[in-house]
Amino acid sequence: MAKAKDVMKDLEKWRIKESDVFSKKVTKASKLASVELQRKINRRVDGPVNFTKNAVGFSFRYDQNGSRNRIFIKDKQADYLAPLIDDNKGINKFVPTGVRGSKNKFGNIPNLKSRNNLEAVKQKKDGVTRTILIKTNVKKQDRRLIAVFKKNQHRRKTLGSWNQISDDIFKTVKRVAGTK
Incomplete structure (x- = not known):
């Protein structure tokens, strides 16, 4: 039951409200895009383990110029997942x-x-x-x-290319943040 409460708290924390300023909307949309990317990796990788399920990171920082959001693949996981994204060498x-x-x-x-x-x-x-x-x-x-x-x-390229992944992230952020 504790997990359900944690999930509900996270959903409430990252829910986009009408009163949010634009930079806050983009940050929340970026967080949701990182969660969506992690779910995509979990679906596409055959039998993911906890190491793979924790591959996507998200960080943000607010300053006087606005917000800075960063979605990334963690270092060790990037080494492991790189053949599934970048190249298809044996x-x-x-x-x-x-x-x-x-x-x-x-x-x-x-x-x-x-x-x-x-x-x-x-x-x-x-x-x-x-x-x-x-x-x-x-x-x-x-x-x-x-x-x-x-x-x-040869491993099957299950995740697509980096360009395709970044395009998906941009589409998600634009859709969720309400920008055009």
Whole structure:
């Protein structure tokens, strides 16, 4: 129930009133545009985790000249989301096989960086050599294979280009703030 109260408080805080001055309307519209961008990212990314759900930042500052509003993608999240927006160059990565214990609740392979109890092995299967990742402390054969190394995997550009994203933000701000 506490979440519903927090949401209602946020809605009331960012609601645009007729008595608001123009700069305040633009600030509130910009905040709503940043929330809309975050929702768009959450919808388009396959299985977003909390790290991805917290990618969009918003800051504003009032001074004697008016207001300054900034919508941005946070640094670490920008590194992760950049291939989904900017370019579509191939990436090399281990793809989890789906065996129980091969992924944690965030969809990542545990201990991949430290390689604790993991070993990369070259395997020849059907005349093709591939690199696989096995768990060395598991005895059962069907649970040892954790991931297969894939080269030049292309991610789908799900979020569009930066120009398209900024155009969407401008349209939202103009629509919500009531400017033409």
